[in-house]
Amino acid sequence: GAVVSQHPSWVICKSGTSVKIECRSLDFQATTMFWYRQFPKQSLMLMATSNEGSKATYEQGVEKDKFLINHASLTLSTLTVTSAHPEDSSFYICSARDGREIGETQYFGPGTRLLVL
Amino acid sequence: ELKVEQNPLFLSMQEGKNYTIYCNYSTTSDRLYWYRQDPGKSLESLFVLLSNGAVKQEGRLMASLDTKARLSTLHITAAVHDLSATYFCALNNNDMRFGAGTRLTVKP
Numbered sequence: 001g002a003v004v005s006q007h008p009s010w011v012i013c014k015s016g017t018s019v020k021i022e023c024r025s026l027d028f029q030a031t032t033m034f035w036y037r038q039f040p041k042q043s044l045m046l047m048a049t050s051n052e053g054s055k056a057t058y059e060q061g062v063e064k065d066k067f068l069i070n071h072a073s074l075t076l077s078t079l080t081v082t083s084a085h086p087e088d089s090s091f092y093i094c095s096a097r098d099g100r101e102i103g104e105t106q107y108f109g110p111g112t113r114l115l116v117l
Numbered sequence: 118e119l120k121v122e123q124n125p126l127f128l129s130m131q132e133g134k135n136y137t138i139y140c141n142y143s144t145t146s147d148r149l150y151w152y153r154q155d156p157g158k159s160l161e162s163l164f165v166l167l168s169n170g171a172v173k174q175e176g177r178l179m180a181s182l183d184t185k186a187r188l189s190t191l192h193i194t195a196a197v198h199d200l201s202a203t204y205f206c207a208l209n210n211n212d213m214r215f216g217a218g219t220r221l222t223v224k225p
Contacts, residue, residue: 043205044160045215046213046214106209108162110159
């Protein structure tokens with residue numbers, strides 16, 4: 001089956017620094033990738049949708065300048081949390097859609113746990 | 118705007134018992150997903166339901182879809198401790214919208 005990886009799996013950083021999270025589709029080309037955020041004991045909330053070679057589409061309430069998304073290739077999307085603050089601490093999960101598939105199945109990565117001190 | 122509502126949000130069951138988790142949604146959709154999430158982990162895909170009347174079963178879990186009622190159910194048969202997890206339903210309407218999740222605890 002389709003595999004999506006994320007790196008790093010967890011990260012601890014100081015407040016004010018920037019953190020980059022990578023999402024890779026390992027055995028398929030992902031024309032569309034999605035970034036979700038999940039706070040403890042809550043559901044997944046879609047942050048943004050990124051299409052290869054174009055600007056990401058952000059959900060309402062998500063700051064574009066704070067959460068920079070780059071989908072530079074068909075197998076890689078990155079999320080950079082700029083000037084991170086403790087309230088950005090969360091579980092970030094990406095997913096990818098296989099461009100060859102007619103359906104809309106998303107394949108989820110293992111997640112990245114971010115802790116901002 | 119697509120809304121997805123799950124209930125119950127918390128479910129504590131004894132081993133061997135049966136129970137159903139409900140997922141209601143607000144707009145037309147013919148593709149519904151069920152996921153399992155263990156603590157600290159990402160999502161594990163359980164079922165994809167593609168059409169009205171679809172029923173899928175895997176082990177002690179069975180999912181069904183009624184697109185006319187905009188309702189999906191996840192039925193648990195003879196629960197075991199290993200089923201303890203959080204279960205999410207989700208719909209794809211250009212992007213994926215998740216229910217709030219049902220936190221299931223199966224007690225011996």
